[in-house]
Amino acid sequence: xxxxxxxxxxxxxxxxxxxxxxxxxxxxxxxxxxxxxxxxxxxxxxxxxxxxxxxxxxxxxxxxxxxxxxxxxxxxxxxxxxxxxxxxxxxxxxxxxxxxxxxxxxxxxxxxxxxxxxxxxxxxxxxxxxxxxxxxxxxxxxxxxxxxxxxxxxxxxxxxxxxxxxxxxxxxxxxxxxxxxxxxxxxxxxxxxxxxxxxxxxxxxxxxxxxxxxxxxxxxxxxxxxxxxxxxxxxxxxxxxxxxxxxxxxxxxxxxxxxxxxxxxxxxxxxxxxxxxxxxxxxxxx
Amino acid sequence: xxxxxxxxxxxxxxxxxxxxxxxxxxxxxxxxxxxxxxxxxxxxxxxxxxxxxxxxxxxxxxxxxxxxxxxxxxxxxxxxxxxxxxxxxxxxxxxxxxxxxxxxxxxxxxxxxxxxxxxxxxxxxxxxxxxxxxxxxxxxxxxxxxxxxxxxxxxxxxxxxxxxxxxxxxxxxxxxxxxxxxxxxxxxxxxxxxxxxxxxxxxxxxxxxxxxxxxxxxxxxxxxxxxxxxxxxxxxxxxxxxxxxxxxxxxxxxxxxxxxxxxxxxxxxxxxxxxxxxxxxxxxxxxxxxxxxxxxxxxxxxxxxxxxxxxxxxxxxxxxxxxxxxxxxxxxxxxxxxxxxxxxxxxxxxxxxxxxxxxxxxxxxxxxxxxxxxxxxxxxxxxxxxxxxxxxxxxxxxxxxxxxxxxxxxxxxxxxxxxxxxxxxxxxxxxxxxxxxxxxxxxxxxxxxxxxxxxxxxxxxxxxxxxxxxxxxxxxxxxxxxxxxxxxxxxxxxxxxxxxxxxxxxxxxxxxxxxxxxxxxxxxxxxxxxxxxxxxxxxxxxxxxxxxxxxxxxxxxxxxxxxxxxxxxxxxxxxxxxxxxxxxxxxxxxxxxxxxxxxxxxxxxxxxxxxxxxxxxxx
Numbered sequence: 001x002x003x004x005x006x007x008x009x010x011x012x013x014x015x016x017x018x019x020x021x022x023x024x025x026x027x028x029x030x031x032x033x034x035x036x037x038x039x040x041x042x043x044x045x046x047x048x049x050x051x052x053x054x055x056x057x058x059x060x061x062x063x064x065x066x067x068x069x070x071x072x073x074x075x076x077x078x079x080x081x082x083x084x085x086x087x088x089x090x091x092x093x094x095x096x097x098x099x100x101x102x103x104x105x106x107x108x109x110x111x112x113x114x115x116x117x118x119x120x121x122x123x124x125x126x127x128x129x130x131x132x133x134x135x136x137x138x139x140x141x142x143x144x145x146x147x148x149x150x151x152x153x154x155x156x157x158x159x160x161x162x163x164x165x166x167x168x169x170x171x172x173x174x175x176x177x178x179x180x181x182x183x184x185x186x187x188x189x190x191x192x193x194x195x196x197x198x199x200x201x202x203x204x205x206x207x208x209x210x211x212x213x214x215x216x217x218x219x220x221x222x223x224x225x226x227x228x229x230x231x232x233x234x235x236x237x238x239x240x241x242x243x244x245x246x247x248x249x250x251x252x253x254x255x256x257x258x259x260x261x262x263x264x265x266x267x268x269x270x271x272x273x274x275x276x277x278x279x280x281x282x283x284x285x286x
Numbered sequence: 287x288x289x290x291x292x293x294x295x296x297x298x299x300x301x302x303x304x305x306x307x308x309x310x311x312x313x314x315x316x317x318x319x320x321x322x323x324x325x326x327x328x329x330x331x332x333x334x335x336x337x338x339x340x341x342x343x344x345x346x347x348x349x350x351x352x353x354x355x356x357x358x359x360x361x362x363x364x365x366x367x368x369x370x371x372x373x374x375x376x377x378x379x380x381x382x383x384x385x386x387x388x389x390x391x392x393x394x395x396x397x398x399x400x401x402x403x404x405x406x407x408x409x410x411x412x413x414x415x416x417x418x419x420x421x422x423x424x425x426x427x428x429x430x431x432x433x434x435x436x437x438x439x440x441x442x443x444x445x446x447x448x449x450x451x452x453x454x455x456x457x458x459x460x461x462x463x464x465x466x467x468x469x470x471x472x473x474x475x476x477x478x479x480x481x482x483x484x485x486x487x488x489x490x491x492x493x494x495x496x497x498x499x500x501x502x503x504x505x506x507x508x509x510x511x512x513x514x515x516x517x518x519x520x521x522x523x524x525x526x527x528x529x530x531x532x533x534x535x536x537x538x539x540x541x542x543x544x545x546x547x548x549x550x551x552x553x554x555x556x557x558x559x560x561x562x563x564x565x566x567x568x569x570x571x572x573x574x575x576x577x578x579x580x581x582x583x584x585x586x587x588x589x590x591x592x593x594x595x596x597x598x599x600x601x602x603x604x605x606x607x608x609x610x611x612x613x614x615x616x617x618x619x620x621x622x623x624x625x626x627x628x629x630x631x632x633x634x635x636x637x638x639x640x641x642x643x644x645x646x647x648x649x650x651x652x653x654x655x656x657x658x659x660x661x662x663x664x665x666x667x668x669x670x671x672x673x674x675x676x677x678x679x680x681x682x683x684x685x686x687x688x689x690x691x692x693x694x695x696x697x698x699x700x701x702x703x704x705x706x707x708x709x710x711x712x713x714x715x716x717x718x719x720x721x722x723x724x725x726x727x728x729x730x731x732x733x734x735x736x737x738x739x740x741x742x743x744x745x746x747x748x749x750x751x752x753x754x755x756x757x758x759x760x761x762x763x764x765x766x767x768x769x770x771x772x773x774x775x776x777x778x779x780x781x782x783x784x785x786x787x788x789x790x791x792x793x794x795x796x797x798x799x800x801x802x803x804x805x806x807x808x809x810x811x812x813x814x815x816x817x818x819x820x821x822x823x824x825x826x827x828x829x830x831x832x833x834x835x836x837x838x839x840x841x842x843x844x845x846x847x848x849x850x851x852x853x854x855x856x857x858x859x860x861x862x863x864x865x866x867x868x869x870x871x872x873x874x875x876x877x878x879x880x881x882x883x884x885x886x887x888x889x890x891x892x893x894x895x896x897x898x899x900x901x902x903x904x905x
Contacts, residue, residue, distance in 0.1 A: 228594075228774055231763060231796050247764065247773075254770040258544055265533055265540035273536025275679065276515055 010108040014041060014115060025097050030104065031056040034065065041111035044072060069103065072110065076102045355407035359400065362419065369801075371439070371868045375423050380642050382427040389422060389437035390868050392860060398813055399441070415815070416643065421448040424642040430455040430462025430651075432750060433743055436802050438757045439864040440811025440856055444470065446645035449756035449812075452805045457651065457738060457749040463639065464656045465648035466626045466663075468753030469736050473622060473663055474670035475580075475614030476547075476732035477780040479791065480678060483724040486586045486605035489880065514573040514676050521569050521669075525557035528668030532675035539726075542675065544769045546730040547759060548737070550671045552664035559662040560618070561625050568618030568669055573676030579809075579850065581782075582677070583610045585789060585877040592874045595775040595793055599728045601875055608877055609725070610789055611677050612782045614734065615670035622666045626659040651751055660736070667735055674730060728791070729769075729778040733758045733808035739767075741803055752803050760794035760806040760871045768794075779871055781862060782809045783879070784855040790862045791875040798870035806871035807862065810855035819854040828853070 011019035016036065023029050035054055038044060045053070045068075052064045066077050078099060116123060152171050156163040161178055164170040181187065219241030223230070229244040361379040365372030365388065373396060375387035391399060402417040416424070418441045425447055426435035432454045441450030446467025455462040514537070516524075524531040529550025532538035543550050557565075587606045590596045601608070615622075633649040633656075634641075641648065649655035736753045743750075761768050763776040772778060776794040783789040787810065798804055814822065828851040848854070865871045 228763065251770055251773050254773075258770055262540040262544070265543070269533065269536055269540065272534045275536040 007104060007108060010105075010112060014108070014111055024100055024104065025093075028056075030100055031061070033104065034107065037107055037111045038068070041114050042072070042107070043114070044068070074103070074106055074110075076106055078103065353407070355404045358403060358407055362400075369868065371864045375419060375426070377426075380420060380423040380427065382640070382642065383423055384429070385426050385431055385434050387419075387422040387426045387435040387437070389419070389441055390439045390864050390870070391441075392439070392864050392867075394860060395439050395856060395864065398856065402443070415443045418443045418448040418450070421446070421643070422451055424646060425451055425453050425468070427642055428453065428455070428463055428465065428646065428648060429639060430459045432456050432748065433803075436805070438802075438805070438807040438811075439861045440756065440807045440809055440858075442812045442856075443815075444755065446643060446647070447753065447755045450807065451755050452752065452757045452803055454739075454741065454750040454752045454803050455651065457751055460650065460652060462651050462751065463648035464651050464659060464736060464751060465646055465753065466623045466630065466659060467646055467648070468755050469623065469663060470734040470755045471620045471623045472614035472616075472734055473619035474667035474732040475619075475734040476612075476670060476674065476730060477782050478611045478674045478678065478730040479728040479778075479780050480609040480611070480725050481600045481728050482607045482609065484607040485603075486607060486880070489584070489607060514679075516569055516572045518565065518569060521565055521572070522557045524572070524672045525560060525565075525665040525668055526555050527551060528555070529671045529675055531668075532672050532679070537672075537679040538675040542678070542727045542730075545727045545771070546671060547732055548667075550668075550675070550730065552667045552737075554661055555664035555668050556661035557665050559658050560622060560665045561662075564618050564621035564625065564662075564666075567621050568616060571616040571618070571673075572669075573673060573679075574616065579784075580613045581610075582612070583782075583789070583879045584608075584881045585610055585879050587875060588788065588878040589876040590874075591876070592775070592793070592872065595872075595874045596791075598771060598775050599778055599791070599875070600724075600726060601728070601791075607880075608728070610780070610782060610877070611674055613670070613674055613677065615666045616673065618669050619666040622659075622662045626655070626662065629655045630659070663736065667732065670732065671730070678725075678727065729772075729780060731758050731778075731780050739803070742800070750803070752805070754805055756808045756811070757805045758808045759804055760792065760798050760802075761804045762794045762796040762799045765794075765799070765804075775874075776872070778874070779806055781807060781858065783858045783877075784810045784850060784852055787852055787855075787858050787879075789877045789879070790858070790873065791877070792862065792865065792871040793874050795869055795872055797868075801868075802870050806865050810858040810861060812854060813856045814854050816849045816854075819848050819851065823848045823851055823853060825851075 007022060007024070008019060011022055014037075016022070016033070018029075018032075021029075022033065035050075035056065038050060038053060052058070052060070053068060055061065055064075058064070062078050069077055076099070148168060152168060152175075153163060155175060156171065159175065159178055161174060164174070219238055222241040222244050223237060226244050226248075229247055230240055234240055234243070358379070361376045363374045363376065365374050371390050371392055373389050373391055375389070377383040377386055379387070389399070399417070399419050403419055406417045406420070418437065421443060422435050422437045422441070425431070436452040437448055438450040438452070441448050443449070444451075444467075446465065447453070447470075449470070451468070453468055455464070520531075520535075527534070529538055529543055529546055532550075533540055533543060585608045587601055587604050587608065590601070590604060596602065627647050630647040630649045633639075633653055634647060637650055637653065639648060639650070649659065651657075651660070734755055736751055737759075739750055739752050741748055741750050741752075758779045758781070759777065760779045761777040763772075763774055765777070768777040772793075779792040779794060781790040781792060792806060794804060794806070798806055825847045828847050831852075862873060866873045
């Protein structure tokens, strides 16, 4: 995994224009950021007094920065003098980079504090941004002409789904959901694999094959084909069939939730996982 | 009837006084240093023995146990007709039974239990271990027990509780107890089944050479220390987190968690309740198999009884290769149980809890000792899950060996010092490229554990502490606590076989939930004790028998061969059949071992089914 710049979130929060490309090892980037922070966020100096800090080319800039940090009561100072030209000394570079990390991080926190105190009331009233709601298709006005009814009837028969007796909007919505669910690329791929499996295992066809859903016509079929889904009877076959459907939906829901958990765990494992074995430690005998 | 004990008989033979006998000493002092008259001496011994028998009789009479075998047998009856294979132990079989005992057995298994009882009666209920039926009845006398004390067909005598005993205690009842004997010493001993996408034909041709390579390279002797480096801090976290620790550290896949009982973690675990001594024992043993009847087996699917259920488990064809791991919490669990037993003996005296058997040490669930044990037990259970996960990791051998059949490298999981040599051996045998083996955990059951569960008892929902010792949880379809993948088929139950015999996968049923608190058998169960096996069986006969079945043994300790011989165990198939007919679980898959690894304290057994028998079968 690539290393994430520790400042990205803070820079993004402060709406720094170049937040994505900020590089702590680049002196120009740092200087530009320091000047930007003072000019737009911290505003400790008056406009005139900012002159020396703006002169990034000057050799005295480091001293200037240390004075500035002192005035801000920062616990960090730039100790090593500007030696970024000395690229051979890698260790020194590293130490300097670490120094800059502390300073910039502190300055960013300070800037966020200033930003917050400037817009305190406004920020406190903010609510989490709502996700865009899914596009709702306008189905209310789909009408109920004879033509429309017949067309829907055909479509429903083709898709093998029941049709709402009165409200065409409900039927349309159902068709939409069904198509989305069954005809997305993933489902089609799964189905192709399923068919392939089926062909391969044609010879071992048994009574409890999974083809029932194709043939399921009424609630009685549901009870007949999925007896394992219900271990009791309410006495009303319709209710029993509904129970089976609810159970099936519940299983799908839990499966999805379980998949999400596993995905999260897998993602976190990228950070925490560090399995080790040490054959030397294994002891044989006494 | 007068019985001589052996020491006295020897003393009589030698015509000496027996210094341990008070009567003899008395006589000796009376008669000074003169040699005693033989008759007098015999009389002394007689009177002493009669005296001790009288005392014993008085004691047994007070317990109501002075009965002949035929009298005893009257208390054991067949269950109602609608419950096939159910036997009832009536109240009064032992004193103080609060509920009736019951056990599942066919005629043959019942005979084993009755033989045991007869032997005990013939001994005048003296010495030796208590027969399993007595133990079931003793458990029925524990305070707070609900409904029945239930035993599975694989029941055999154990410490306090019989192995195969299920007992539930009402959590609402302040009298209710928790007993370490009801969990066993190997806390959360359990079985894990991994599936692979390999076929038997992929392994058949090489199994002999693999065995030979291993035989040449594995030093005789067990790895008693694991190859997963563990610090005390790691152990502490593992005890609290269970399989979550393994997942965090990268030893387990995220998907493993959902296919473990309790999701691989007991939430009430408290590592601080596990004694330093126990932790010290557990630290180096992480990821090791253990001794005794623990094993790791490479198995092939022999028979599928329930095709759709098997498919849900990812097992879809005969001869698919699976790997079974049977292991527990090692020394750590043992120490936790031992620590608790010591503390509970004191608690029993304090709370005035009376039991028929001293081994049934227990404490009230709400007492400090009870709570402490439950927390420590949960931690030990977590350790066992981490242990099995670590072994799974070693079996999967992720990214370590680029080899299609790399799973066979799990042989090396027992921590072999000269691992490199073995790896080289494998590399010589398998030259193919790496391939995804799809080694998913089918399920992970524990058969030595006590858990708080909700059950319907006489139409009322009750919160119970269910002790399962040598018995496996078998929840029915649609139970909220079983993984979503198995909601329709019921919880998979893994039944480990014995040396060279089949293993089974069962599924839980509604009937089991009603009748046995959702429990079923756990394995074959011993038919004779280890000692008896050693005395009665000849290891050469055992080897010959195995050879006839097409099983060849590469390395073996005669002692372990005898102890773990199929004759020492009940027939696993009939045990499973009894559970199936009784309806407490349903047969799903039968597995047959190809190679078995068993570890004893000193020896590794490697069993191999000769490819000849399999080839015959395929033809």
